Amino acid sequence: MSLADVASLAGVSPGTVSRALSRPDMVQPDTRQRVREAAERLGYVANGAARALAMRRTATVGALIPRFGGSSFPSMVQALESTLAEHGYTLLLSAPDHARARDPALLRTLLERGVDAVALLGSDHPPAFHAMLAAHPRPCVRLWGAPDGPGPCVTFDEGAAIDAIVDHLAALGHRRLAFIGGRVADNERARWRRHGLLQAVARRGMTLADDAMIECDYGFREGHVAMQALLARRLPVTATLCGNDYLAAGALSALHAAGWEVPRRMSLAGFNDNDFAPFLQPPLTTVRVPIAEMGERAGLYLVDALAGRAPAAPALLAAGLVARGSTGEAPRG
Amino acid sequence: MSLADVASLAGVSPGTVSRALSRPDMVQPDTRQRVREAAERLGYVANGAARALAMRRTATVGALIPRFGGSSFPSMVQALESTLAEHGYTLLLSAPDHARARDPALLRTLLERGVDAVALLGSDHPPAFHAMLAAHPRPCVRLWGAPDGPGPCVTFDEGAAIDAIVDHLAALGHRRLAFIGGRVADNERARWRRHGLLQAVARRGMTLADDAMIECDYGFREGHVAMQALLARRLPVTATLCGNDYLAAGALSALHAAGWEVPRRMSLAGFNDNDFAPFLQPPLTTVRVPIAEMGERAGLYLVDALAGRAPAAPALLAAGLVARGSTGEAPRG
């Protein structure tokens, strides 16, 4: 079942079939019709490998996605894929488990498959990745990474977000904070956030003790366990910042379980990856992170770059700031 | 940068380079070494399109994933990808947004890219998909679908799960239930669950009124809103079943917000897609759904089929039954 088969059935040459299907305007209407019917009847599906070989392009963008099971990446990926699809590109995902996330073979596989462009999600892709991309130049964009890394990156301003939420807590009289966030070891972004947090806290004369910071994965259960650990340490903390709303929801449930009133005895606040923090009870004050927007802008950037246009949608920082929900005042004295 | 370049640098023929890289044992150690060094120095990356064209295979499995942003698919996909990767296959994802989920062009793109096998996630893929797959035969497995659909399907027994949870509620004295679940219109599986639920309820002389059933997407926010709607209807319900733990968590927060005590005034129970229902406050009784196991078994099935083995890991129903957490007794009288 190849072009040749369709051609003989339609009584034309293979070249004509190719044109009739890929560039209909180059062929006479009746021929086009005959070819289409023949292709339809045979259930013809083009061989993408041959096409890619001949055209030297694949209309495909590869995405490398560590921590795929996490909370926010799926929405970002879906936004990216939608945007690319609108412009005729297919998104090719590589979603390795954690152990393989930094394996150079991953990117190599994408390149071998001939992706026209690459999206790197998350932080701390190994130097080998960037070396390979330098050796095989093509449009590339990072998402949800650190802005000072190599190449363009669609991300948002952690510093501004941190400032907004810490300001909010400071205004309510909180002085001693705790923090439940992502692992710092393998995540440049988490380091960035942590650094910004420490700065913001220091700037306002607040404290955030080392043993009041817990690193864990971004999940409901993890937040629950982390808050249990914090409570067991009996720290004089009045507010806890959570890295995303799953962590916040888990922490909230741990507080409920321990009989701590929120926000009277402990305030919770955090970063809102999934838009449900306002629905928690009590609703939490959060900084909204523009997840889907990041996927969309990254897609537009790549589309422009692939089209040879100067990327009209530059990979700029989008700061997400909207605080909402409620946070309690710190107890007096 | 092609085989030929590597060949001339190494002073051998292109064929030898191909062998040295793909089947090292077929070439003399010193030649192999020279070739490898040349390839390394040039940063050679094979052209997958050419390889696919010559070998007539791609070592790639395509997955079609509607509702990608949903709660459980990412974990299932990651398990699938890990399993396939262990056996040398790359997973090629197509994650369309809802509007495009049933577009035949999706599957066509996968086929054009030459996937050796296909995984269909979720239910209700259009007949056109199965027609195309019949016309282009290759291993195919459905995940999280209805077992009586076309071809093999890795799924679990909704009926048994429903029975377990309804039994539990019945034993606690509940008679009037509500249900918050997925949309029935576009989801064979949700229909299956709903049907099983109605059967189970009827069998035990319980009631589940039409206006006590709410269809919505599987999310925290959706569960919250749904429970608010249920409360507004002032139905004489003592327990609410939730389609997954996001819905349950959302429903729980709505109950908290309304000042309803759980489980004294309203019991919650449901299906646990994400393993955090036991961490809610109070912990909910749930039926655990074996998400990752499904991804893994589907992967093994495809690997076997691709290797020409009779699929040693048949796509059978895996029933997930473990109830845990706590549910309150129904109020007397």
Place this chain on the structure above:
DNA sequence: TTGTACGCGTTATCAA
């Protein structure tokens, strides 16, 4: 407007 023929980069067959 359509047919012909070549090239894309790799693997596989066959001879050396």
Place this chain on the structure above:
DNA sequence: TTGATAACGCGTACAA
């Protein structure tokens, strides 16, 4: 063990 050569299926100059 290695080199030469013929596919693989499609796009596209170029010729008709």
